Amino acid sequence: MTAMIELRDAEKTFTMHLQGGVELPVVRGVSFQVGAGECVVLSGPSGAGKSSILKMIYGNYRCDAGHIGIHHHGVKVDLATAEPRQVLKLRRDTIGYVSQFLRAVPRVAAIDVVAEPLIANGAARPFAREQAAWLLRCLNIPQRLWTLPPSTFSGGEQQRVNIARGFISELPILLLDEPTASLDAVNRAVVVDLIDEKKRAGVAMLAIVHDDEIRAAIADRVVDVTTFAASA
Amino acid sequence: MIQHESADASDPLLVADTLCKNYGRIAACRDISFSLYRGEVLAIVGESGSGKTTLLQLLSAQLAPSAGRVSYRMRDGIMRDLASLGEAERRFLFRTDWGYVHQDPAMGLRMAVSAGANVGERLMAVGWNNYRDIRNTACSWLERVEIDVDRIDDAPRTYSGGMRQRLQLARNLVTEPRLVFMDEPTGGLDVSVQARLLDLLRNLVNQLQLAAIVVTHDLAVARLLSHRIMVMKGGRVIESGLTDQVLDDPREPYTQLLVSSILPV
Amino acid sequence: MNTPAYNFAYLDEQTKRMIRRAILKAIAIPGYQVPFASREMPMPYGWGTGGVQVTAAILGPSDVLKVIDQGSDDTTNAISIRKFFEKTAGIATTTVTVDASVIQTRHRIPEAPLREGQVLVYQVPIPEPLRFLEPRETETRRMHALAEYGLMHVKLYEDIARFGQIATAYAYPVRVNARYVMDPSPTPKFDNPKMDHCPALQLFGAGREKRIYAIPPFTSVVSLDFEDHPFARYRFDAPCALCGAEDSYLDEIVTDDHGGRMFVCSDTGYCESRQRLGHRGTEPAAPHRESANDPA
Secondary structure, eight states: OOEEEEEEEEEEEEEEGGGTTEEEEEEEEEEEEEETTOEEEEEOOTTSSHHHHHHHHHTSSOOOEEEEEEEETTEEEEGGGOOHHHHHHHHHHTEEEEOSSOOOOTTOOHHHHHHHHHHHTTOOHHHHHHHHHHHHHHTTOOGGGTTSOGGGSOHHHHHHHHHHHHHSSOOSEEEEESTTTTOOHHHHHHHHHHHHHHHHTTOEEEEEOOOHHHHHHHOSEEEEGGGGBOOO | OOOOOSGGGGSOSEEEEEEEEEETTEEEEEEEEEEEOTTOEEEEEEOTTSSHHHHHHHHTTSSOOSEEEEEEEOTTSOEEEGGGSOHHHHHHHHHHTEEEEOSSHHHHSOTTSOHHHHHHHHHHHTTOOOHHHHHHHHHHHHHHTTOOGGGTTSOGGGSOHHHHHHHHHHHHHTTOOSEEEEESTTTTSOHHHHHHHHHHHHHHHHHHTOEEEEEESOHHHHHHHOSEEEEEETTEEEEEEEHHHHHHSOOSHHHHHHHHTSOOO | OOOOOOOTTSSOHHHHHHHHHHHHHHHHSTTOOEEOOOOOOSSOTTSSHHHHHHHHHHOOTTOEEEEEETTBSSSHHHHHHHHHHHHHHOOEEOSOGGGOSEEEEESOOOSSOOOTTOEEEEEOSOOOTTTTTOOOHHHHHHHHHTTOOHHHHHHHHHHHHHHSSOOOOBSOOEEETTTEEEOOOSOBGGGHHHHTTOSSEEEEEETTTTEEEEEOTTOOEEEOOBTTBOOOOOOOSSOOTTTOOSSSOEEEEEOSTTSOEEEEESOHHHHHHHHHTTOOOSOSSOTTOOOTTSOO
16 A cells, blocks of 8 residues: 655754743654555644644644655655645645644635635636535535634634535545544534545545544554654 | 746746845845745745845846846746846836735825726736727726726725725736735735735735735735745845745744734734 | 117027037937927027027028917917017018918917928927826836837826717827827817828927927828727817818807807918908908908
């Protein structure tokens, strides 16, 4: 099975210049793989570096050393050393990311927030909005909310918009940071179904989930992040 | 008709190579190098006196560099050193393939002339000779920037600040430029008006595949609009990279200071 | 009485040489405004000093001069300038267009077609056609140098947007020799077509603004327009009340306090020539109008 994500000895340290240059090592020696069609869950206590790893793979955080291989258009690309342009291409064509909180852009209607990744990739607006509508319906967002900007929504509603936006494109890799955190049981089940569907479609997924039940439902493998703890 | 460079989206549109600008002993810009590609928005952020406006003027050929050079890929695909362009060529470029959005829209508009004429001027400058065509094109652009078409014959003197800024956008975009320079495009506007303008800018940049260089001191504007960011201090670029990466994982002390100084809403 | 002794045509020979050099440059670059060292003349700015300097520089002893002001030989200014040259140059003068070799005019082109060998000298107030849209001289010079005339069309666009048609009635901008855009002086746009491929030499003098420009004979002069709003001459739809001419530019003359008016040829010389040939209109004479042949 092709490794869609392949980390080898990846490392991250924060240097806090505003606190006198204090160095906070986060992780080191991170090595694992994620294959197509499987869902790997990162486990470990708060602060162990799960989110940081996810963000490094998306290019949102810098990787200080090591190698982050991404299978992109049939070629392995090292994201740790990639140029910004390259990272933008990877995000557009290969890696999707569902963050923990929706970053609400003012004035944009929920349905357009969800449709945007498809439109950015060249899809026609009506088609993209149809897809967005389908997902919003799955996630139980009432139609009267679709034309409103999500900044006024509840936390749970915002997160569902976020998930819809993350799931709408057909990207081969998906990174999920606490996708079910603020959801009720009904919607948690919907998200699990969506993840299953992606698995069947061959998408490689790397997720962070705290809920044991959800982890059991979606994880094919669990990677314990504490094994990558940077020595104090 | 010259074929547009579809295959050459991999070639840079604008390249700055060790750009420097000195005023006597003061170095306003030092050793600035980067490449900009089609469809990319680059934000240049920094505080007053960082050299960001000087840099914008160097890049848009309004100032000559003291050292280094700026090259631009013309529509025929040839990379040209801006300093080698004749004045006629440079002015033509400025009116057709480039846009420049001023912070104060009054500087980028003819305030006493109607909105339609403001938008149509660039077209007339490149030889459009049919009144109806010019007016229809101006109308459609006013719609695109969300200005009521009924105001087409009003002078921008009668417009609000936000409307003037949107009119400035329309005036710049009517010739479908490939590169737009923006100097604090939302500076001086009310917050709600800013939001509307930023939304419009985002959409237009996407729809038209514009490359843009946006100078701003507002990190939120940079995050919303740009893919890449350069942080300037004392005339130098002290950090650059993906916008979200530089703002979420700042490495340099000054960048960390800037990011942490944003007041939470 | 002491009669002052004038150099021929008032100006000293060195000044004439300077002006002639400017005229030559102007002829070499049709429509281009050539700066010149405008002299103090014995009349204030705004009274035709530019035209007078150009005429003074080109007059020779055998020239025959006609001077008109808004088409008329008999207004105060036309008479003053004509007398000025009679006194300082002693040359012959006339009111008949075909008999003149030099015609100085304020704001009209004579109706009678001009011929090769004649010179038409225009008095110009503001030579820069772009001035009212772009007040900066540095910018307008650049625009002319780079042939950037989009702004001129902006003016025409504004007219159509505001009035439904190009409303400029006089000083209508033209493109000379397919290169420079020029202000033809405040002549009515009715006269513009006469400038195109005219057999006479056309010289333009602006004394206050210190510019001379020229259109050599048989040069193309095209009025600016839009393809869907083409240039159209404008004329009152009436024959001249005195001579019956149907193709001349008309002045509207108020005849009484009850709204009575009549239309007569603005070019008085043309009107009188036609009357001498027997053409008549509906009126015997214009009220309060003196013929140029009346004793002064």
